Amino acid sequence: MRILGIEGTAWAASAAVYRFDPDAPLDADADPFIETDAYQPESGGLHPREAAEHMGEAIPAVIEAALDAADGPIDAVAFSRGPGLGPCLRIVGTAARALAGTLDVPLVGVNHMIAHLEIGRHGSGFDSPVCLNASGANAHLLGYHDGRYRVLGETMDTGVGNALDKFTRHVGWSHPGGPKVEAAAADGEYVDLPYVVKGMDFSFSGLMSAAKDAYDEGAPVEDVCFSLQETTFAMLTEVAERALSLTGADELVLGGGVGQNDRLREMLTTMCADRDAAFYAPEPRFLRDNAGMIAVLGAKMYAAGETVAIEDSAVDPNFRPDAAAVTWRDDESVVIDPVERPERQGAEAVVTVGDDRVTKRRLPKAYRHPALDERLRRERTVAEARLTSEARRHGVPTPVVRDVDVPAATLTLDRVGDRDLGAALTPARARAVGEHLATLHDADIVHGDPTVRNVRLGDDRVFLIDFGLGYHSGHVEDHAMDCHVFEGSVRGTAVETDADAALTAFESGYAARGPEAVLSRLRDVEGRGRYQ
Ligand SMILES: C[C@@H](O)[C@H](NC(=O)OP(=O)(O)OC[C@H]1O[C@@H](n2cnc3c(N)ncnc32)[C@H](O)[C@@H]1O)C(=O)O
Ligand SMILES: Nc1ncnc2c1ncn2[C@@H]1O[C@H](COP(=O)(O)OP(=O)(O)OP(=O)(O)O)[C@@H](O)[C@H]1O
Ligand SMILES: [Fe+2]
Incomplete structure (x- = not known):
């Protein structure tokens, strides 16, 4: 079988094809074909209108490339229903419906945040991991429990990538800022910044204002970048450890674009090793937004009969991960x-x-x-x-x-x-x-x-x-x-x-x-x- 996946929640206009055998367990090594066209703002951060223009222009060609690579009939079309920028989501939703109509195949509406988690579960082969999503617009911990992915903890303000991007905008660096923070941090030294964890929730706003103030007052930018990473990622690692401790889980997977950061992965690796938990981070092309993860989760949902009628397939910019019923698995994470x-x-x-x-x-x-x-x-x-x-x-x-x-x-x-x-x-x-x-x-x-x-x-x-x-x-x-x-x-x-x-x-x-x-x-x- 072949599932075509389409991603377009913000910057990545992406399409993928995933082939699988519906009568066998999903093969973690079977690689989806992925074609992505990234939106790069000329100045400042992501502009929703410009992002939507880019999406409209780029989506037809990436879908075309995926269909060419499919090399055979498509059985279903999976697309990101949310969360994300409304104007981008609507373009992708329209494209997915049109394609499903033309090919006369069912439509699968995927929660983008769950896709960030499932691609890690898929690649790791873990049964019941806790998942840390460290992406641009979000940051949260998910654990599967009683038929849903529960939000065990999350940011109380901005997503982790957006927080880093706001700092780099302040110092005049181009978008995306995360990789630039990582590069600058290599030469930095530690300065104290606010650290805010409440249970398994956390907040970045005070930390980011303090980082901007430190820079404005003359602290070397390398030191601020180094300390931003040390503080932000220690918070994420701590809440991940709290989630493991609370649920009794002993497996952790990472998702999201900030997961491409070596220091974050290093901290999570150390934390898990110290408590005898297994850790898995997908390779970078599956961490940042990509249609491969949409196609893989789409395949699982399709195999479970989780398709959606065209008239019920509206996008949802605030689609929370715990709003989706999980029908493609029946085991339990919380022990x-x-x-x-x-x-x-x-x-x-x-x-x-x-x-x-x-x-x-x-x-x-x-x-x-x-x-x-x-x-x-x-x-x-x-x-x-x-x-x-x-x-x-x-x-x-x-x-x-x-x-x-x-x-x-x-x-x-x-x-x-x-x-x-x-x-x-x-x-x-x-x-x-x-x-x-x-x-x-x-x-x-x-x-x-x-x-x-x-x-x-x-x-x-x-x-x-x-x-x-x-x-x-x-x-x-x-x-x-x-x-x-x-x-x-x-x-x-x-x-x-x-x-x-x-x-x-x-x-x-x-x-x-x-x-x-x-x-x-x-x-x-x-x-x-x-x-x-
Ligand atoms: C809803 C959806 O549109 C959104 N997607 C998203 O935010 O893109 P994603 O590819 O997961 O993450 C992009 C973020 O990841 C950061 N990033 C990329 N490489 C990084 C690095 N080496 N270190 C730190 N941050 C990095 C970027 O600065 C940017 O903020 C999401 O998943 O929240
Ligand atoms: N005063 C106490 N009397 C009895 N049991 C206790 C006491 N303090 C701690 N414990 C036991 O030890 C466990 C861990 O303690 P505590 O919560 O203080 O540590 P922690 O490392 O902060 O844990 P976590 O952050 O996971 O809640 C508790 O859940 C409880 O079972
Ligand atoms: Fe994402």
């Missing part, structure tokens, strides 16, 4: 391990659990620059000690802190509970988490990482642990983010009906003690389209 082990490797620390006491050591992370590593381990050890105690004074059950050794980044805590919430979620327990978070927020404390792994269950009490990402804030936005982190961790690990019941209870617990404004901001946070 919550309910066994209480005496030594646990969390995402950040090694925790040794004794009869009454627990020792938590934040060991150095080899993937991070030593200066950044030192700073994070110290700041988080101090924050955890302080906020764990402060929370308890406000009536939230937390472990008593027995000892703090800041230079060794080590805490000794009372042992609390006998299970993590992830292993035994109920509405009543989720409700208690809602009450506890509202109590913290009322005292201007943000937990920073309230996932189901950071809630411990005692006989009749629900404890919050792991305040290392916590800080003081009275802002509604920060309080809503805390709730968002909890809800994301429930959605990413519990089956839908259990998650629905738990989150209803969580929100009613929150509402009983906290202001309505936080829950309504939570709806805004969830609804924000992040394609910008």
